[in-house]
Amino acid sequence: MVDKTMTEAEVVSRLRSGMTIGIGGWGSRRKPMSLVKEIVRSDLDDLTIVSYGGPDVGILCAAGKVRKVVFGFVSLDSIPLDPHFRAARQNGTIEVEEYDEGMLQWGLQAAGIRLPYLPTRAGLGSDVMRVNPHLQTVVDPYEGETLVAMPAIPLDAALVHMNRADIHGNAQYLGPDLYFDDLFCLAAENAYVSAERIVATAELTADAHPATIRIPGCSSAASSRLPVVRTSPRAFPTTTATNSSSANTSPPRRTPSSGRDSSTAISPGPPSPWTEHSHERRHPRRGLRRRLRRCLSRRRRDHRECVRDGPRDRRAPRPPTFSPDLVLSDGRPPRCAAPGRSVVRPTARSRPGCRSTRSSPSCGTASVTSR
Numbered sequence: 001m002v003d004k005t006m007t008e009a010e011v012v013s014r015l016r017s018g019m020t021i022g023i024g025g026w027g028s029r030r031k032p033m034s035l036v037k038e039i040v041r042s043d044l045d046d047l048t049i050v051s052y053g054g055p056d057v058g059i060l061c062a063a064g065k066v067r068k069v070v071f072g073f074v075s076l077d078s079i080p081l082d083p084h085f086r087a088a089r090q091n092g093t094i095e096v097e098e099y100d101e102g103m104l105q106w107g108l109q110a111a112g113i114r115l116p117y118l119p120t121r122a123g124l125g126s127d128v129m130r131v132n133p134h135l136q137t138v139v140d141p142y143e144g145e146t147l148v149a150m151p152a153i154p155l156d157a158a159l160v161h162m163n164r165a166d167i168h169g170n171a172q173y174l175g176p177d178l179y180f181d182d183l184f185c186l187a188a189e190n191a192y193v194s195a196e197r198i199v200a201t202a203e204l205t206a207d208a209h210p211a212t213i214r215i216p217g218c219s220s221a222a223s224s225r226l227p228v229v230r231t232s233p234r235a236f237p238t239t240t241a242t243n244s245s246s247a248n249t250s251p252p253r254r255t256p257s258s259g260r261d262s263s264t265a266i267s268p269g270p271p272s273p274w275t276e277h278s279h280e281r282r283h284p285r286r287g288l289r290r291r292l293r294r295c296l297s298r299r300r301r302d303h304r305e306c307v308r309d310g311p312r313d314r315r316a317p318r319p320p321t322f323s324p325d326l327v328l329s330d331g332r333p334p335r336c337a338a339p340g341r342s343v344v345r346p347t348a349r350s351r352p353g354c355r356s357t358r359s360s361p362s363c364g365t366a367s368v369t370s371r
Contacts, residue, residue, distance in 0.1 A: 004169040006222045008038040011192045014221075015039070015157055018067075020048040022108070022153075022188055024160030024181035027075050028054040030173075032161035032194040039065060050108075050153055052101070052179065058082035066094050070153060072101035099150075100128055105180055107153035112186030119147040158188035162215065164204060165195035169220035172204050172213045182214045190221040198223065 012035065015021065025031040036056045039047075040063045047065050051057055053074030060066050062084035074085040088094045099107070102122035110118040119138055129135055129148070138149045160181040162171040171193040173181070185191035193215060204213055
């Protein structure tokens with residue numbers, strides 16, 4: 001078995017300008033940001049990026065490294081469009097090839113199994129066919145249905161980020177979703193995996209199912225470890241979203257002390273949702289406690305009304321108050337007789353459906369008769 005570990009700089013040194021590079025992850029989730037930032041520091045340019053995009057695409061567009069983007073979306077989740085990608089697209093500095101999310105998946109799948117295209121229904125009846133005039137349709141030879149022939153999207157290199165990996169390139173995800181990282185690796189000539197932890201091979205299956213190792217060492221060219229891992233509180237199980245990267249979507253600043261030009265630094269975009277409402281991120285249960293208090297206060301109020309007036313339909317208007325011209329069954333006047341007030345409060349025992357067993361504090365269990 002070969003030791004495939006290397007640094008981010010060594011990985012990027014294997015890339016060339018003009019390559020088609022696929023970047024795994026989904027939006028701002030589990031992106032190989034250490035490799036992306038190393039590309040920004042390099043001399044690479046004229047790249048074609050294939051991605052379910054997030055801050056990775058935005059940073060590379062802002063740094064002037066991209067010629068073309070093939071994408072299903074480029075989003076920061078709560079921010080619908082990455083601001084740097086949007087600016088580059090509006091200014092016309094990049095070419096775009098936009099597909100339906102399922103079409104992009106099918107293009108990677110076709111490249112992974114070395115087919116020229118795969119038929120799909122995704123995109124039919126939408127503007128995807130209009131904005132991509134090169135797309136063709138095929139007729140199902142069995143049923144006669146017209147389908148979109150999604151062409152394969154072969155990649156020169158794939159960059160993906162996983163939770164754990166060993167030195168041989170076996171990579172494991174521990175979150176709820178693999179996204180399409182395995183398809184990116186299958187569609188690429190060389191796949192490079194960054195991981196939060198480099199562990200022994202036996203540790204990969206010590207506390208996780210073997211099915212979580214979806215990127216075997218035979219499909220990865222290198223395994224790179226992140227120098228610093230930043231995790232959010234209560235993240236499952238380690239880092240499920242690129243918090244540190246989406247919090248500042250600008251490329252790393254180049255300083256004169258590192259021998260690089262500092263004039264190429266890019267100003268950060270608008271505030272990120274990860275940095276806003278930081279108190280809620282530090283105390284995620286605070287909102288839950290507030291909602292529970294409100295719910296309990298409503299329950300107590302409903303209970304008091306149920307004891308006082310009996311159960312009723314909340315959508316129906318309140319029943320009229322009892323007339324003061326009422327007496328108890330033994331002929332005595334009510335103790336709380338006052339005009340316009342409900343002087344006789346029936347007990348919860350006399351009203352079916354009420355959960356309380358307490359009697360009314362004002363009038364006991366007396367019944368009502370008219371004078």
